[in-house]
Amino acid sequence: MQSTCRITVLALASTFLVPFAAHADPVAEGLARATQIVEEHRAVPTFQAPGESFDIRAVAAGKKMLSIPNTSSNQFLKGIIRREIEVGKEIGLEVREWENQGQPNQWVQGIEYAIANDFDIVDLISGVNPAVIEPQLEAAKAAGVQVFTSHFYDPSQEANPLLAGDLPFSFYGQGWIMGNWAIHKTEGAANVIVVKSDEVPPTEPLVRGIRDAFEQNCPNCTILTEINVGITEWGTKIQPAVQAALLSNPTANYVFPIYDSMSQFVVPAVELTGRGEMVKIATGNGTPFVLDFIREGRVEMDVGESLDWVARATIDGYMRKLAGLEMPEELAVPLYIFDETNIETAGTPAEANKGYGDEYVAGFHENWQLK
Amino acid sequence: MDTPLSTSPERRRFNVADFTERFGLVLVWIVMIAGFGILLPGIFLSWMNFSIMFATQSPGAVLALALIIPLTAGDYDLSVGATLTLSAVTVGVLNAVMGLPLGVAVLAALAGGVAVGLVNAFFIVYVRIPSLVVTLGTTSVITGLVQWMTNSSTIGGISPTLVNMVMRGRLFGISYAFYYVIAIALAIWLVFEFTPLGRRILFVGRGREVARLSGIDVGRVRVGCLVASALLSSIGGLVYAGLLGAADPFSGLNFLLPAFAAAYLGATAIIPGRFNPWGAVISVYFLATGITGLTMMGIPLWVTSVFNGAALILAVTVSQFVRGRQETDIG
Known part of the structure; x- marks a missing residue:
């Protein structure tokens, strides 16, 4: 909950502060905010009591x-x-x-x-x-x-x-972190392909989080295309759709499979198109096999939850x-970023509850x- | 059934119709490629696009090729998708989880495929239960087993050697996966067209009693076809695992319908009225071309399902009109 509150406060602060800082460089300022958000979620989560003590x-x-x-x-x-x-x-x-x-x-x-x-x-x-x-x-x-x-x-x-x-649970926050991650890593020049499943209720707030991150912290970042794939069709449609999107969007530098189990179909799409050096994959959920992908260098980042x-x-x-x-008011579970710098803490092979302290x-x- | 009894002019007219029927799908495919090439200049008509498409569709193509063998002999095999998944997760569990050498895992996966084929064959040929019922049942059994084997989780960390042998290794810019498809299609074509076994399979499919009276061991042929189908499906599983570098316990079943569509669509081309490997392979890539082009144009993915189904019905309809709406020997 605390993490979501922080996300909401930062999002609101960004909205109100940006117009008053018109004289400053909006790209640099947005980048600084995105970097701060990323750093906050890179720190090992700390416990905050969800309410008063009780037996x-x-x-x-x-x-x-x-x-x-x-x-x-x-x-x-x-x-x-x-x-x-x-x-x-x-x-x-x-x-x-x-x-x-x-x-x-x-x-x-x-x-x-x-x-x-x-x-x-x-x-x-x-x-x-x-x-x-x-x-x-x-x-x-x-x-x-x-x-x-x-x-x-x-x-x-x-x-x-x-x-x-x-x-x-703040699915919005998960999208917000993914968006800010791409802003941080591309220094304010993210061009993203989003892979989503609209049939699942968390998708809407999650994608809204990505959009808000770009709107508030990155004037030059864009969502190039949103690929909507039904859950039962992930295995047959994600890979060809991502390949087609990568070929028709040569400026793409990130793919966001918003649920990390989608990654298994996105990874070969990126590799087959020969864009692995330029196009990175950032995702969310912290599923163990995707954390293993991070260790293997095939996925860049996963927003996990214990x-x-x-x-x-x-x-x-x-x-x-x-x-x-x-x-x-919310499920008091923090979101934590796994990337190459801390992936070893998740175990080898990765485990669902490792790495969060x-x-x-x-x-x-x-x-x-x-x- | 196609014995020409006609005079020369009629024969020429027949040949034009025959050519149209045989290569209609290829022509429509070329027109479609040209159309997308115009609509998506500089993007669609690239070698990269086609090389990726050829590789990505390989598991589905292997499955379509697996299907045409029992279909030719008159049996359905609905378990090909489940067998593909079983093979992929067998490699995943043995190689990535248990740490066994890749070669051992691959052999075990292929053995698993043969076992599925033998189980199917026992109930279909010996117990004489309709193939649709048996393979539906084995699909369900395998799906459960796969979930047990994988704990319903995707297994990552499969040996990079398999990934290199399927996806990363390339010839003329196309992943090896595509050449496996071509090799399998070539093998099936040679058997179907140039060996007595191929003729026997066809006779069995066209009429079991006639085949039996002609001295063909119908049961043996059907068993062989069901085992071959399951073995090829397990090869499809290896290709799928190599393509993903992981074993997914759920998605293999989704290949079933497109594979059936490709098998039936393929039966309207190259050798119309018969399930044939080149027709099946062309159909897989025909459907993939349409889906890739539509996706590149930003059309929502639900359209691709409509495209798959409509293309199948349209192609079969056109083929039927060209044939004068004859009764077909299939299904």
């Missing part, structure tokens, strides 16, 4: 939570839920996963299961769209089961009113709600009054 064990005692991922084949979500299960053991919360293959009827079944088996919480973690299962949300509400989303909405997006609570941190912040938010405390674990324990 989490007392709240969690005897409670049950069912986590329903968008699909159990998504390693990012699976990784978060695995950590949720472990964190649940630390605090006495029973956490179970509702395994599914990404079909809405399976999500419906999951909620019905939670209602029938007296679960206290349903956790729609990063991807299950509440709008698709509204009748079940109403039924859950009537049965006293609290349904939350985490890591699904951006703070700028309205959460479904049937939810008991929501922990939005899955363990996401799990702790999610459970923290839900437990606060159950305790009658105020839920954090471990100070936050002690921080959560203290905030939760765990001894």
Whole structure:
């Protein structure tokens, strides 16, 4: 949350300050701001308590939570839920996963299961769209089961009113960092090809973050083209589309596959076009195999987030709600830049939770009054 | 079935129609290239563009070639996409995760392909279950196995040797991947056109009972075709892994429909009415040319799906009109 607040403040400050500094060099000033943003997110994240200290064990005692991922084949979500299960053991919360293959009827079944088996919480973690299962949300509400989303909405997006609570994540911030990274590395001359999937709600704020970075910090930077590829077609369409875009845009110097699992199809596209020296790849999510790509020099940067941190912040938010405390306005998980300078900290081969430090674990324990 | 009984003038007219039918797709392809060349001056008609397209489409082309073998013998193989994925992740798991030498991983991937072919063949030929049902089932089984093997994660770090042998290594500016496609197409063409085995496969596909009565071991031919299809699909998986430098557990299945489209589209060209390797390869690159040109013009990618389907239906329709709307022997 703190990182997002900082991002928002910087974005606003940029907007208001730029007109008053018309006499100065806007390129140099924008570059300085972009560099500052990059440096801030290169520093190992520090823990900031999401709210007042509370006895989490007392709240969690005897409670049950069912986590329903968008699909159990998504390693990012699976990784978060695995950590949720472990964190649940630390605090006495029973956490179970509702395994599914990404079909809405399976999500419906999951909620019905939670209602029938007296679960206290349903956790729609990063991807299950509440709008698709509204009748079940109403039924859950009537049965006293609290349904939350985490890591699904951006703070700028309205959460479904049937939810008991929501922990939005700043996807905007991820795009903002990617945009500023390209400004920083090209010294204010980034020409970017964006690869995106409009069908996923985080895409809009994420791409808006990139656009805002360029608008506010780089008068000469452009998004040359935005390639929209449906998730099921990543394997067959990203590579030829990026190749075509690179050939028809010879001034391109960055490709942003906004979700880093897209990188596996972007990397060969850049290499095959022989533009590897000039065109760099910057992305976001911190998926281990993409971090390995950074070590191999095939991807330049990945904005990562710790899955363990996401799990702790999610459970923290839900437990606060159950305790009658105020839920954090955002998921308090910082965004951290991995590049060639710090990639070794992610492990060899890279691991999902490595590189972010471990100070936050002690921080959560203290905030939760765990001894 | 094409035995000419006509007099000389009719024969000449037939040949013109025949030529149009055989090379219509190639002509449309050339017109399309010229059209995009005019619309995208200096960009589309570059050697770089074509060399990239030739390499990138290789996994799909290998899959289309794999498909035409059982299709010629009258069997469907829907498991080619899953087999491609199985092969790619086998190399990924054995080489990148377990650290085994690349050669061992490649052999294991090919062996996996042969095993899939034998399983398909057992249920299709011995148990006599329709090929559509069996290969749909094995697709699902393989997809599950692949997710188990990979923990549903993409596996990076495959030996650079494979990447060099597929993507980075080039001849005349084109990655080796393309030449593997040509080599496979050439091999299939030689077998189909110049060997008794090729004729037997065709006879089996045209009429199993007639083939059986003619003394052909129909079961053996079908088993061979299904195993060949699975083996080629696993080669497609090696090409895919070499192209990406990684093994993706999900995307291989997406090649299935384009590969079927190319196989059927290819059956309207070069040797019309028959699944043939050159027709299939041309179809893959015909479809890729359209998609690349449209993408370069900035047209949204959903248009490419429409293009793929419309091109297939249009080509087959034109071919049918040229043939006087005859019943075809295919599907």
